[in-house]
Amino acid sequence: MARLAEFGRWKAQSLGRADLSRKGSVDADAAPVVERLNAREEFFTTSSCAGRVLLLDGSTNDSGIQKQHCRWLLVTHRPCVKDDVVAALKGATSNAVLKFEPFILHVQCRTLQDAQTLHSVAIESGFRNSGITVGKRGKTMLAVRSTHGLEVPLSHKGKLMVTEEYIEFLLTIANQKMEENKKRIERFYSCLQHALERKATSSSHSEIQEKNNALCTHKTNRNQGKARDPSVTEDYEKELEGDDGLGISAAFLLEDD
Amino acid sequence: MARLAEFGRWKAQSLGRADLSRKGSVDADAAPVVERLNAREEFFTTSSCAGRVLLLDGSTNDSGIQKQHCRWLLVTHRPCVKDDVVAALKGATSNAVLKFEPFILHVQCRTLQDAQTLHSVAIESGFRNSGITVGKRGKTMLAVRSTHGLEVPLSHKGKLMVTEEYIEFLLTIANQKMEENKKRIERFYSCLQHALERKATSSSHSEIQEKNNALCTHKTNRNQGKARDPSVTEDYEKELEGDDGLGISAAFLLEDD
Numbered sequence: 001m002a003r004l005a006e007f008g009r010w011k012a013q014s015l016g017r018a019d020l021s022r023k024g025s026v027d028a029d030a031a032p033v034v035e036r037l038n039a040r041e042e043f044f045t046t047s048s049c050a051g052r053v054l055l056l057d058g059s060t061n062d063s064g065i066q067k068q069h070c071r072w073l074l075v076t077h078r079p080c081v082k083d084d085v086v087a088a089l090k091g092a093t094s095n096a097v098l099k100f101e102p103f104i105l106h107v108q109c110r111t112l113q114d115a116q117t118l119h120s121v122a123i124e125s126g127f128r129n130s131g132i133t134v135g136k137r138g139k140t141m142l143a144v145r146s147t148h149g150l151e152v153p154l155s156h157k158g159k160l161m162v163t164e165e166y167i168e169f170l171l172t173i174a175n176q177k178m179e180e181n182k183k184r185i186e187r188f189y190s191c192l193q194h195a196l197e198r199k200a201t202s203s204s205h206s207e208i209q210e211k212n213n214a215l216c217t218h219k220t221n222r223n224q225g226k227a228r229d230p231s232v233t234e235d236y237e238k239e240l241e242g243d244d245g246l247g248i249s250a251a252f253l254l255e256d257d
Numbered sequence: 258m259a260r261l262a263e264f265g266r267w268k269a270q271s272l273g274r275a276d277l278s279r280k281g282s283v284d285a286d287a288a289p290v291v292e293r294l295n296a297r298e299e300f301f302t303t304s305s306c307a308g309r310v311l312l313l314d315g316s317t318n319d320s321g322i323q324k325q326h327c328r329w330l331l332v333t334h335r336p337c338v339k340d341d342v343v344a345a346l347k348g349a350t351s352n353a354v355l356k357f358e359p360f361i362l363h364v365q366c367r368t369l370q371d372a373q374t375l376h377s378v379a380i381e382s383g384f385r386n387s388g389i390t391v392g393k394r395g396k397t398m399l400a401v402r403s404t405h406g407l408e409v410p411l412s413h414k415g416k417l418m419v420t421e422e423y424i425e426f427l428l429t430i431a432n433q434k435m436e437e438n439k440k441r442i443e444r445f446y447s448c449l450q451h452a453l454e455r456k457a458t459s460s461s462h463s464e465i466q467e468k469n470n471a472l473c474t475h476k477t478n479r480n481q482g483k484a485r486d487p488s489v490t491e492d493y494e495k496e497l498e499g500d501d502g503l504g505i506s507a508a509f510l511l512e513d514d
Contacts, residue, residue: 060430060433112369112391115391116391116393119390119391129386129388129400129402130388131386131387131388131389131390131400131402132388132389132390132391133376133388133389134369134372134373134376134389136373143386143388145386145388149406149408150408150409150410151406151407151408151409152407152408152409152410153407153409153426153427153430156426161419161420161422161423161426162418162419162420162423163418163419165418166418166419169410169413169418170410173317173410176317
């Protein structure tokens with residue numbers, strides 16, 4: 001009981017704080033999911049990004065990783081056109097990198113079981129790199145993550161290393177990923193809705209459950225007929241990305257759930 | 258007790274199975290970690306990849322994602338030279354993409370607490386996208402993941418879209434990431450070792466614990482002085498990558514642990 005009261009306090013505190021993000025507000029495409037979760041007593045969100053194309057400029061350390069405090073030349077949560085990127089790249093003085101970053105969401109959950117429910121929703125909706133974190137005092141978070149990104153170095157010490165034609169080609173792919181990302185957020189909202197309804201009706205209305213299950217497993221063709229065990233998320237993702245060569249030290253046990 | 262016996266059976270079954278990966282064996286750089294974990298009664302690994310540069314060729318669907326069953330033109334777990342990539346690209350007939358994929362590891366854990374211990378080790382070593390999955394029957398997995406990748410489209414319908422100079426530039430970055438990835442695996446091994454020793458000596462030898470803690474928090478400069486709360490993994494990572502513009506719907510509670 002003390003745990004539940006503590007969760008309530010955390011939630012009130014967290015939602016009462018100012019939004020410290022650069023943008024200062026929740027992205028429009030993420031807002032329905034964020035609002036739906038925060039309206040539930042068992043969840044609250046702690047950060048979110050709907051997905052974006054980002055052009056960064058900064059020096060790279062010996063590890064090939066851009067240093068902190070690099071400059072943002074461009075950021076957009078909408079489809080992106082070549083001329084905007086080309087114009088923004090004129091401001092690059094160091095190593096510019098174009099990234100597509102998909103939807104990301106952090107949700108604090110009242111219990112591990114609540115986190116498991118939400119984790120299943122995430123996996124069902126295609127966010128296969130999602131995972132739970134449990135702190136020492138029992139604070140339970142779900143991170144909703146996709147594998148569905150791009151990270152493309154474009155310039156070196158201010159010198160553009162690719163053609164405008166390449167940038168156009170790259171943005172076609174980035175925009176397709178943005179579109180797919182949006183579909184996955186919608187799927188997440190829909191699966192969340194069904195999971196919450198299922199929870200409410202629980203064991204007493206098995207027919208409704210079945211109907212909801214059918215609605216929620218509407219996925220893209222490439223995902224059909226695949227294992228749904230959340231414990232195989234990463235391998236599953238790898239397999240889907242045509243990436244089946246992991247050094248498997250022991251086969252997955254698929255009969256979990 | 259039945260849970261523990263069940264875990265033992267799962268482990269024996271899993272480790273007794275044939276390695277079904279394309280390569281058929283554990284990558285050399287991942288082997289020490291895999292062996293160390295499998296020697297412990299509370300863990301067993303189910304898949305691993307030490308990290309690799311991968312050149313894939315395949316058509317892309319409308320979602321900007323390469324279809325399943327794309328061809329592997331090149332894969333290497335070692336630093337990569339331009340001539341090898343240029344030669345491999347001659348075989349591309351569709352959309353070739355170069356990826357750097359960092360270390361990935363899946364570990365089944367006996368209890369949630371064991372998974373938490375290993376999760377802390379992963380976060381400490383820089384694998385900040387790691388997360389726990391708990392199946393309905395209580396099967397508990399930790400996925401060790403980094404954010405430290407590259408995904409670069411290189412050709413479109415068989416036509417190379419970049420110059421050889423760009424490929425050379427790109428491989429310099431990929432090889433730096435490979436090197437950093439190797440350091441993180443070594444750090445993971447070292448932190449794991451210390452966590453296991455700490456567990457063995459537990460509360461009785463507080464001095465040894467402190468010494469081990471000091472050894473394990475040896476990290477790169479850019480990570481120093483930062484919060485270590487595993488519940489902030491993703492934001493922490495974002496912040497480190499100069500990527501601090503998440504639409505924060507509510508600030509993180511940093512006082513967890």
